[in-house]
Amino acid sequence: MILCAGEALIDMLPRKTEGGESAFAPYPGGSVFNTAVALARLDQKVEFFTGLSKDLFGERLASVMMANGVGSKLAHRSDRPTTLAFVTLTDGQASYAFYDENTAGRMLTPDDLPEIPADAEACFFGGISLAVEPCAEAYAALADRATQSHVVMLDPNIRPGFILDEEVYRARIDRMLAASDIVKVSDEDLHWLMGDDTGLPKLAERMLDKGPALVLVTQGAEGVTGFYKGGEVHVAAERVEVVDTVGAGDTFNAGVLAGLAKAGALDKSMIRAGLTEATLSDAMTLGVKAAAVTVSRAGANPPRTAELS
Numbered sequence: 001m002i003l004c005a006g007e008a009l010i011d012m013l014p015r016k017t018e019g020g021e022s023a024f025a026p027y028p029g030g031s032v033f034n035t036a037v038a039l040a041r042l043d044q045k046v047e048f049f050t051g052l053s054k055d056l057f058g059e060r061l062a063s064v065m066m067a068n069g070v071g072s073k074l075a076h077r078s079d080r081p082t083t084l085a086f087v088t089l090t091d092g093q094a095s096y097a098f099y100d101e102n103t104a105g106r107m108l109t110p111d112d113l114p115e116i117p118a119d120a121e122a123c124f125f126g127g128i129s130l131a132v133e134p135c136a137e138a139y140a141a142l143a144d145r146a147t148q149s150h151v152v153m154l155d156p157n158i159r160p161g162f163i164l165d166e167e168v169y170r171a172r173i174d175r176m177l178a179a180s181d182i183v184k185v186s187d188e189d190l191h192w193l194m195g196d197d198t199g200l201p202k203l204a205e206r207m208l209d210k211g212p213a214l215v216l217v218t219q220g221a222e223g224v225t226g227f228y229k230g231g232e233v234h235v236a237a238e239r240v241e242v243v244d245t246v247g248a249g250d251t252f253n254a255g256v257l258a259g260l261a262k263a264g265a266l267d268k269s270m271i272r273a274g275l276t277e278a279t280l281s282d283a284m285t286l287g288v289k290a291a292a293v294t295v296s297r298a299g300a301n302p303p304r305t306a307e308l309s
Contacts, residue, residue, distance in 0.1 A: 001047060001117060002046050002047075003116060003124070005048075006030070006031060006032025008028070008029075008032070008075075008082075009084065009105065010082055011085050012025070012085065012087060013027050013299055014088060024087075027299050030085075030127060031127030031250050032048075032125070032129065034300040034302065036070045036254075037065070037070060038253075039257060040068045041254075041305070044254075047117060047120070049142070050129075051107060053103070055081055076104075076112040079104075084099040085097070085099075086099070093245055094246050096159065105129065105135060106133075108135040110137060110138045112138060116145065120150055121261065121266045122261075124152075124155075125153070126154060126157050128159055130172065137172075140172050143176050147179035151268050155183070155253050158192055180212045181213050182213070182256070184218065185218070187220075190203050190204065191203065193207070207227075208227065213229070213271050213275075220237070221237050222236075224288060235284040235285050238289060243297055246294075246300045250302075252291040256286070258286060259282055259284070286308070290308060
């Protein structure tokens with residue numbers, strides 16, 4: 001089983017009414033929510049920990065989790081509102097405006113953390129939930145607990161405009177890098193975290209020095225490169241007509257975790273010392289193929305296993 005921990009929110013996506021007016025339509029989303037749904041659609045057992053509202057949007061999120069086979073028994077329910085993210089698209093690229101003050105997701109504290117289930121093999125963390133208090137400290141504390149015996153994967157999915165205290169945020173990400181076995185970053189994220197003074201291999205090496213065994217760097221149409229001590233693996237991007245990029249990176253994360261799980265390699269000691277180049281390449285390829293389906297259709301709508309055969 002894979003435990004996903006992070007935000008579940010409502011993406012308000014731009015649409016046109018029948019009368020041709022611009023409008024926003026509500027869709028369940030959030031980086032970690034998308035990864036959880038994508039994992040379930042790739043036939044993985046998933047539990048999801050988040051702060052979940054009892055309002056109409058929270059009930060919608062819960063119903064989508066149930067419909068996709070994502071477990072929500074660990075979620076912390078409250079009467080606070082659901083986070084909203086208004087999305088604008090420019091040439092298919094998404095940008096976001098978040099409405100997150102005093103929400104069910106944001107107001108999680110370390111006191112709300114669940115016990116990690118005994119059957120969990122891996123824990124996944126990421127998204128805007130790592131940038132705002134108090135929930136960010138709750139997720140960092142859960143990562144500290146998980147790293148003792150579980151594979152930990154991190155995708156910071158950095159939104160600079162959402163970070164209020166950069167010094168505190170960077171310190172928290174360093175702490176979570178030290179707890180992580182696998183880190184996925186975009187090339188932009190890697191430069192933001194590690195600097196602009198050199199190329200991706202050197203920046204990835206700097207990140208590896210902070211603790212992870214594997215750093216996966218996505219580069220859009222140029223594909224993805226996996227860096228580890230002593231080597232690297234590159235997988236080319238799939239050629240597809242891009243509708244939008246919402247949920248693409250989240251789906252890639254799910255594909256990598258699902259690929260490792262299916263290969264029997266979702267194991268801390270294997271990822272640290274025994275992961276073969278072929279196994280890594282296969283897992284990255286599954287991530288790339290799954291993400292290609294997601295970008296070919298509107299919104300975060302990850303594929304099921306049958307669509308990838």
